[in-house]
Each structure stands twice: as structure tokens, then as C-alpha cells.
Amino acid sequence: MNAIRSAPNLRACEPPAAAEFDLGALVDGLSTALWLYDFDACRIVWANRSALRLWDAASLDALRSRDLMQEMSIGVRNRLAQHREDFELDAARRIEETWTLYPSGAPFRVTAILRRCDLGDGRAGMLVEANPDDGKTPSTVRSADALLRTPVLTALFDANGRELYANPSFRAAFGPGRRRCEDILRDHGDWAPFAEGLAAFGEHRATVRVATVAGLRWLDVHASGCNDAVTGDGAFLLSALDVTGARRQQQRLKEALDAAEAANEAKSRFLATMSHEMRTPLNGVLGMASVLEHGTLDRAQARSVETIRRSGVQLLEIVEDMLDIVALDNRAVEITPTSFSPQALIGAAIEGARRRAEAKALRLECDAAALRTLRFVHDASRIRQVLGHLIDNAVKFTPSGCVTVSVEPLDGDFSRGLRFEVADEGVGVPPGEERAIFERFHQVDGTITRRQGGAGLGLAICREMVALWAGEIGVTAREPQGSTFWFTVPALDATG
Secondary structure, eight states, rough: OTTTOOOTTTTOOOTTTOOOHHHHHHHOSSSEEEEEEEEEEEEEEOOOOOHHTTTTTTTTHHHHTTGGGGGHHHHHHHHHHHHHHHHHTTTEEEEEEEEEEETTTSSEEEEEEEEEEEEETTTEEEEEEEEEEOOOOOHHHHHHHEEEEEEEEEEEETTTBBBBEEOOHHHHHOOOSSBBBHHHHGGOOHHHHHHHHHHHOOOEEEEEEEEETTEEEEEEEEEEEEEEETTOEEEEEEEEOHHHHHHHHHHHHHHHHHHHHHHHHHHHHHHHHHHHHHHHHHHHHHHHHHHHSSSSOOOHHHHHHHHHHHHHHHHHHHHHHHHHHHHHHOOOOOOOOOOOOHHHHHHHHHHHHHHHHTTTOEEEEEEEEGGGOOOEOOOOEEEEEEEHHHHHHHHHHSSSSSSEEEEEGGOOOTEEEEEEEEOOOOSSSOTTTTGGGTTOOOOOOOHHHHHOOSSOOHHHHHHHHHHHHTTEEEEHHHHHHHEEEEEEOSSSEEEE
């Protein structure tokens, strides 16, 4: 068949004159479908009767007029281009594979044998010999078809790294011609580990940068040892997925993260510097206000000095909050355990808020009589800081009534830790805001916040401080109004 030069009479070699048979009629009578395919025109130029029936064509002219390019998927086009390259490299090559055709819209499987055929005028063609393939199971056919269509680059190499098979995606990536696996990987220093692992029929994975038709691309490569299904000889299967886009995205994300971290670090340095610079003169203002308070002042002057002191304290609290936020962001806050009296700690925290409470005629009450003899080992400074924030917050948002501070054993046992509560009769927390109020800069009611002051950092600092010792913090509503803020301090050691 390789010697066939003309179509459709297939008389490349004329039989002896004495022979009384018609070669064309003989070929037309075969049950095997035969046709000639023109690679350049993407059309069938000749077919016997069995092929016409297979293609559901009324006549040879009707089949010739069909533009098969319009009926082919990209995968089929790549496959035919690969076959053309194979025939150019090896004119005597014979290819056998399973095809799924759609002559009348329904799938029809055939076993096709392909050979090179010169059509004349320098045109390259292919002789196709096709028989119905009823012996293949659907799963086998589908797996073969999936291999031809998958975007995963797949190739089979013999034990010496010579290509035995490559799917269309592999050919599209690396261009025409057969190649050695080493040629693909060695320039990037990745061939040696592949060779070592595959020599023992092992497997190897790597992400490598290789030269492809589209330029340098990153491929996620997996190779594993196996046996050639045709010869049984040792071989290895290589599959690769182009991850260039994913790596570019990862790089962009890394650059964005680095930039964000650098900006955050710069912000932290700025806040720390400015906070320190502001705290020094503020302490001076508060100190002078305290001196003036103890001097001889008339009523108007006393009110002015109190305004200076109150405004200075409010601003200093914001500065201190900013310093705490910077320290928490930089993980510079550590827990330093000391032995202390919880009752004394609560008393000190209440005294720190008493002046503001008295200015609003609020009562501050403490329920800690049971703690008179208890000693607790933990970071007293940080616990007082959190408790002080909650008491200040309760005083700030309670227009009248009482703020009560209490403590009880954690899970009913002082040896397990403490649970602090600050109950107020204030405006309360709207439903659905119980978690959000502990986020940085979150403000439930902007009008109230502007009237009372604050930057929305106090509760966020409390939450992050409590998290340092693996405690919990939360808020519950009170009836008829108000809120109870609570936090837990798991024990390091407690005695009573």
C-alpha cells in the first residue's frame, strides 16, 4: 500500500496484462474501509464503498466536498499534525490506534491502521484502513480518548529516555519530532534525580522551568517507572502540568504580602515613634494640671484646669492604646507571672475609674469578699489592664446607675482559674454586635462614640491580651438594660 501514488484507482503498480481482474473493483468490494486523507486540504480524496458507508456519504464526490477541518476538535487536529510529523521522520512507520468517528452524529469506534501515502504534486497524504472496533470496552475507549484530549502533557519513554509515545498536548508544548526526556530536563539540572529514581522503577516529582514552543514555562512534572504495554520492556511515564500562571499568581501574592508587611512595619514604627513623642509632652501637661489643681483657684479656673486634666487623660489613654496595638502587632507583649491578691487587683482597678464614675454620679461596687485570702499566680499587670479597660468602658457608656465588678472561680474551681465580670446599666450592645465590638476600630454607635470619645481600640486590646494567656472574653445582655462583659484567666497556679 505504501507504493500507491494515484487516487482513486489505486493502480500504482499495474498487474500483468494477462490478469483478468479489476483492482478498483476488488478494493471497492472489501469489507475493510479504506480512504486517502490529504493533510494539506484536510479532506478525503478517495474512499472505497465500505468507507463511504462508514462516513455515511452518498457518493465519493459528496465525501470529497466535506471540509473535515470544520468537524475536527483541536485535539484531533493536533493528533493528525503529530502523525504527519511522524511520517516525515519515518516514511515506513505504521500507526495503529482506536478512533471514535461521528459520521451521522452518533459515535462509531474503529481500529485504524495508518500509513504514509504520497498523493502527487508533493502533497502528503495518509492511507487509513479502518475496521469496526467492537472488542474494546467503553472504559478503554474513553480512557484513550481522554488521554488525547487532556491538557496534561503525557509521554512514554523507554529505559534510555527515548520517546515512545506523546499525546497532542505534549507535542503542542515541545513541537514536532521525537525527543529524549533528557533533552527536555538536563539544561535545568533536573535530569539527574529523575534518572536515578527511574532507573530503579521509582518515581520523581519536581517543578521545573523548561523551554517550550511558547517560551520558558514552569511545569509540575511527575515521572514513574512502568513497563511498555507493547513490548513489556522497562519504560517510564512522564506527565506534566503547566503551572506558569499559578506560579506568577503566587509571586504576585508574595510581592503583595511583602509590600503589605513592609507597610505595616513602617506604620508600626511611625505609631510607636509618634506615641512616644506625644506621651512625653502629655505627661508634662497632666503634671502641670495636677499642680494647678492643688493651688488657689476660683470656680471658673478650677473648671478650666479640670477640662485640661480630663482632656489630657483621654488623649493619653488613646496614645497608650496605640502603643499597646503596636506591641501586640510586633508580638512584643509577654506574660510575666507574679503572685498577687485578686481582691487587691480589683480594688486598684476600681480606684482607677472612681473619679470618672463620681463625676457621673455612678456607683462602683465590688463583689470579691470571697477572695480575701486567695493568692493567684499570673500576670497581674496585664489582668488589671484588661479589667481596667472593661470598667472604663462601662463607666463611659453608663449614664446613671451602677457598675459592679465581680470575680468567681473558673468552672467552679479556683485552682482552674478566675472569671472576671463587669456588669453595667448602660446602653447595652445591639443584637448581632457581640463579636464585632471586639474588633479594632469597631464602633457600635458613632454618635455615642463621638460624644464619649475613644478610638475603638480598648475592647480589641482586651481580646488580644486575653488570647495571649489562652483565655476567653465576651459580653451578654442584662435585663432590663445594660451589659455584662466577662473574661477568663486559666490558672498557672492558684492557692487559697
